[in-house]
Amino acid sequence: MKKMTITRRQFLKGTAVTGAGLAMAACATPAPTAAPAKKVSGNITYWHHYTSESEMAGLKEGAEMYMKKYTEAKVESLTVPNADFMAKFTLAVQGGSGKPDTTMISADRVPDMVGMGGLQDLTERIKAWPDKKNFPDKYFNAATINGKIYGIPSFMFVDWMYYRKDWFDEKGLKPPTTFDEMFDAAVKMTDPAKGRFGFGMRGGAGGQGLVVQVIRAFGSPLVQDGKAALDVAKTTEALKWYSELHTKAKAVPPSVTNDSFRQIMEGFQTEKTAMLWHHTGSLADVMGFLGKDGKKFMSIPRPKGPAALINDISPSYNGIVDDKKNPEAAWAWLTHWADKDTGIMLMEKTGYVPSNQEAAKDERITKNPYYTAAFKALEIGTTAPQFAGQPAWQSSVVLPTFQRILLGEVTPAAGAATLAKGLEDAIAGKLK
Amino acid sequence: MNPSSSPSVNNPSDAIKHQVKRFNPFDLLGKLSESRYWAYVLLAPSLLLVLAVIVYPVGYGIFLSFQQFNLMRAALGMKFVGLEQYIELFQEEDFYIIIKNTFTWVVFGACSQFLVGLITALALNRKSIRGGAVARVLLLLPWIIPSVVAGHMWALLLDSRLGVINDILVWLGVLDSYQAWFASAKTAMPAVLLVDLWRGFPFFTLLLYAGMQSIPDELYEAAEVDGATGWQKFIAITLPMLTPVIVAAGILRGIALVNSPDLMIVLTNGGPGLATFTLSLYAFQIAYDNFNFGAAAAVSVIMLMILMVFTMLYFKFSGVTKNT
Amino acid sequence: MQFSGSLSRMRESQKAMRRFYDAIAYAVIAFMLVFALFPLVWTAMTSIKPEKDIVTNELQYIPRNPTFEHYVTLWNRSGVTTMFRNSAFTTSLTVALVILVGTFAAYSISRYRFRGRGAILLFYLTIRMFPSVLMLLPLYIMLRSLGLLDTLWGLALTYTTFSMPVSLLMLKGFFDAVPADLEDAARIDGCTRLGALFRVVMPLARSGIAATAVLIAVGAWNEFLFALMLTNSEGSRTWPVVLQLMVGEFQLPWGLIAAGGMISILPIIIFFAFAQKALVRGLMVGAVKG
Incomplete structure (x- = not known):
């Protein structure tokens, strides 16, 4: 019975929207022709955190393609710096005005953005979306909360590892496939006299996600049935292994606790580090300074931990924030960015891997050895568990605690206990 | 502008007739300026502005600090918890580290910037110095450049791979190899303080130099006749005459240091560990990373209290608000 | 006269002191100018280096390939x-x-x-x-x-x-x-x-x-x-x-x-x-x- 009413209400809502769309279309065009059922028209706004020249070029061209496809719609985009994105989004949603119609959504932010009521439920639309078949179900995992879907993926960040192929060949080493092999290789690659280090560990801003991946690779869950479920013993092991790359093996640059994305990239670029964990988002840059011929560096999936191979894929989603104004234009914008051609266009500009599987078959992608590696990683890709409070826990508990372990201020065991306590607080929304 | 010197003012009865005939707001203002309410009228616009902007946020902040409230969990709603969040804060070990860091940051920052600013101002103040005018503008530049740029440029200067300062220190033989200044718990705070010294000393130089310029030459000449040394003149004349400026500049800079974490965000973001983590970073993190607005409000109220007490003591000792 | 002698000696010594203080003042100003301006000069240098010459193992004090591309890019945004x-x-x-x-x-x-x-x-x-x-x-x-x-x-x-x-x-x-x-x-x-x-x-x-x-x-x-x-x-x-x-x-x-x-x-x-x-x-x- 209950289910029945909901369906009916939604049906009614659907017709109302169509009606409004029709009415508006009639207003907008003086000579009403046989308008399609859902008219795509009107202005929409889009928030994103693209910044680089290449990203901006991709966005610009994508917007032009959209406006060519839907001549009565117009999109206006606004860059919001990634670091300030949540603060700004919170103000717009809570402040009661200034909400964008659509927004880019970083996968780990979905629960928080849904939690504050900032995103619209897209489940019904996605069900009816013909292109849905080109997206594996797991691509929607991170955007699904309590069975409802809040975003559609436009491109994927696929985790992987870069390594210096030439140096490994020189030493006759095979690229590592397990954590043990990696530790071993890191030690062998380290040569302080040359200023060379085995692993460019990210111990500064942004390194928190990697620490959590190591914890998962050692077999500890994060949440179970909505409750914190960190296994302290396994976490201790994980923190011990990861931190000892620095504290014991001295196989990472001494600047590790301040090394964020920029520093680890510059370390790789100035040929100081042999291995690096990142994702496909940096490929264009790395090819830029180490060449794209596959001689100096290669990319492979992350090595396997004692309990699991964690090689996350994380989609960049687009979602609807405000569906009051021009919902059809907004939805068209979302699907436009999930389109095969838009995806390939963006990839050619930025190197970001399209989420649409149709694009993967395109020969522009199959020809490039690095892209092939990315798609291989995509197939085995795992997805990180999502829960409200996760980004908070990672940035305000995991990162400082791990840094203190690296500095020798805290033992891995004590650190693991701090992490467990912090996770409980984060899930309860009481984290300080 | 203001036609208040029109005849109407000289002759009160004229003024009244004038006003009855033709309403002139300037006349009214002129008259008002003679009344005893004038002090309040002058104060009103800015006071209203400040009231409008400050009362609601601070009041709301104090209210929130007694509530458990997370912006992301609208479903959990608001729950009155009394002083619980304050008590929890003071029970946390880390909180004391953060307070200690804030103290180090503000005290060392303000004092070093003051001292360097003072020495520079004293040097610039010597009459026999040539090229002072150009030097004064050039020395102000660090304070003018936007903090985003300043932060990133210092990150580059002190970088452990690309940093020119490391290169120079190695070349001079001070260091064996490049150091990662922001990565060690021992050097991170001094390094950030150095950057802020660079950024903040011109503020003091500007104000203190101005203050010195206003001290009448006769005072120094008289002291010289009495055979006072440079140091004695400084202690007996310069310092006391400068006190009001020192107080005003000190309080403004001190508050700015407590409340603006922008350089810190770029350079260390509080790390490594908690080595450079201060109260303002903490409040920002709790509010916009964790969305725990209740706890963030508690931290803010604590910051406000500490600053209030310090400012009041400071005012009291310096006598800046005494009726002169 | 002894008195004026000591006065003139005092004047002499005051003059010497003044010169001494002037020297210190010049030293302070010079030092502070270096401290204040070096990072800005480095910023100016960095602004005319191509990106490849900034992220490099060979530190360039004087830009070898000066360019205004960054200013152009910025202004064209x-x-x-x-x-x-x-x-x-x-x-x-x-x-x-x-x-x-x-x-x-x-x-x-x-x-x-x-x-x-x-x-x-x-x-x-x-x-x-x-x-x-x-x-x-x-x-x-x-x-x-x-x-x-x-x-x-x-x-x-x-x-x-x-x-x-x-x-x-x-x-x-x-x-x-x-x-x-x-x-x-x-x-x-x-x-x-x-x-x-x-x-x-x-x-x-x-x-x-x-x-x-x-x-x-x-x-x-x-x-x-x-x-x-x-x-x-x-x-x-x-x-x-x-x-x-x-x-x-x-x-x-x-x-x-x-x-x-x-x-x-x-x-x-x-x-x-x-x-x-x-x-x-x-x-x-x-x-x-x-």
Whole structure:
């Protein structure tokens, strides 16, 4: 019975929207022709955190393609710096005005953005979306909360590892496939006299996600049935292994606790580090300074931990924030960015891997050895568990605690206990 | 502008007739300026502005600090918890580290910037110095450049791979190899303080130099006749005459240091560990990373209290608000 | 004569001391110039190096391949000129509002003796003491209900309020330094209090007001957090937002940031070149008698 009413209400809502769309279309065009059922028209706004020249070029061209496809719609985009994105989004949603119609959504932010009521439920639309078949179900995992879907993926960040192929060949080493092999290789690659280090560990801003991946690779869950479920013993092991790359093996640059994305990239670029964990988002840059011929560096999936191979894929989603104004234009914008051609266009500009599987078959992608590696990683890709409070826990508990372990201020065991306590607080929304 | 010197003012009865005939707001203002309410009228616009902007946020902040409230969990709603969040804060070990860091940051920052600013101002103040005018503008530049740029440029200067300062220190033989200044718990705070010294000393130089310029030459000449040394003149004349400026500049800079974490965000973001983590970073993190607005409000109220007490003591000792 | 002998010896020694102090002063200024300018010179150098010459193992003190590409790229970014103009407008408006409103308040505090003056100073300062983090949401809502959200007027009004404590503390000092006798004389000549403020006090303290204006202008020109948070469209963003936006998730373009830094100090230097005279004189008279 209950289910029945909901369906009916939604049906009614659907017709109302169509009606409004029709009415508006009639207003907008003086000579009403046989308008399609859902008219795509009107202005929409889009928030994103693209910044680089290449990203901006991709966005610009994508917007032009959209406006060519839907001549009565117009999109206006606004860059919001990634670091300030949540603060700004919170103000717009809570402040009661200034909400964008659509927004880019970083996968780990979905629960928080849904939690504050900032995103619209897209489940019904996605069900009816013909292109849905080109997206594996797991691509929607991170955007699904309590069975409802809040975003559609436009491109994927696929985790992987870069390594210096030439140096490994020189030493006759095979690229590592397990954590043990990696530790071993890191030690062998380290040569302080040359200023060379085995692993460019990210111990500064942004390194928190990697620490959590190591914890998962050692077999500890994060949440179970909505409750914190960190296994302290396994976490201790994980923190011990990861931190000892620095504290014991001295196989990472001494600047590790301040090394964020920029520093680890510059370390790789100035040929100081042999291995690096990142994702496909940096490929264009790395090819830029180490060449794209596959001689100096290669990319492979992350090595396997004692309990699991964690090689996350994380989609960049687009979602609807405000569906009051021009919902059809907004939805068209979302699907436009999930389109095969838009995806390939963006990839050619930025190197970001399209989420649409149709694009993967395109020969522009199959020809490039690095892209092939990315798609291989995509197939085995795992997805990180999502829960409200996760980004908070990672940035305000995991990162400082791990840094203190690296500095020798805290033992891995004590650190693991701090992490467990912090996770409980984060899930309860009481984290300080 | 203001036609208040029109005849109407000289002759009160004229003024009244004038006003009855033709309403002139300037006349009214002129008259008002003679009344005893004038002090309040002058104060009103800015006071209203400040009231409008400050009362609601601070009041709301104090209210929130007694509530458990997370912006992301609208479903959990608001729950009155009394002083619980304050008590929890003071029970946390880390909180004391953060307070200690804030103290180090503000005290060392303000004092070093003051001292360097003072020495520079004293040097610039010597009459026999040539090229002072150009030097004064050039020395102000660090304070003018936007903090985003300043932060990133210092990150580059002190970088452990690309940093020119490391290169120079190695070349001079001070260091064996490049150091990662922001990565060690021992050097991170001094390094950030150095950057802020660079950024903040011109503020003091500007104000203190101005203050010195206003001290009448006769005072120094008289002291010289009495055979006072440079140091004695400084202690007996310069310092006391400068006190009001020192107080005003000190309080403004001190508050700015407590409340603006922008350089810190770029350079260390509080790390490594908690080595450079201060109260303002903490409040920002709790509010916009964790969305725990209740706890963030508690931290803010604590910051406000500490600053209030310090400012009041400071005012009291310096006598800046005494009726002169 | 022994006495004059010792006097002349004293003069001699005083002269020597003076030279000694001068030498120290020159040394201090030279040292401080190096300290203050070296990072800026390095920024200028960085701004004309291609990115490949910045991230390199071979540090280049003098750019080997000087280029202006970063300046060109920056200037070609969409909306840069608009944002520069927005900044100029917001800064001017802020300075004008602060000086107008702040002058009244500072004059009142400086000239009248009423109860609670200390408390009022302290109250104005609270606006700087409460973390801006928690001010954001209430401010946002307030500006929205006034219809000033996403406008330069809203930003200017916010900056005005937040500059109030600085202008009040400084202007009070400058006004204190204007002798009350002059004002009284003007009033005997038929000026009202208001007339005396505009015709006597403000002209005498004009250079002090200029100095305060510079303080406020630098603050408004460089403000970032409110500029980002209280605007919602490209059309109303300001220059510091442009600078911040160059720092991306997957990039840190040193050359661009350096070029942006160089561009952003230019207007202020020009302003200083003009205001310098007034500034120095103003600070001479002002700040001072607390």
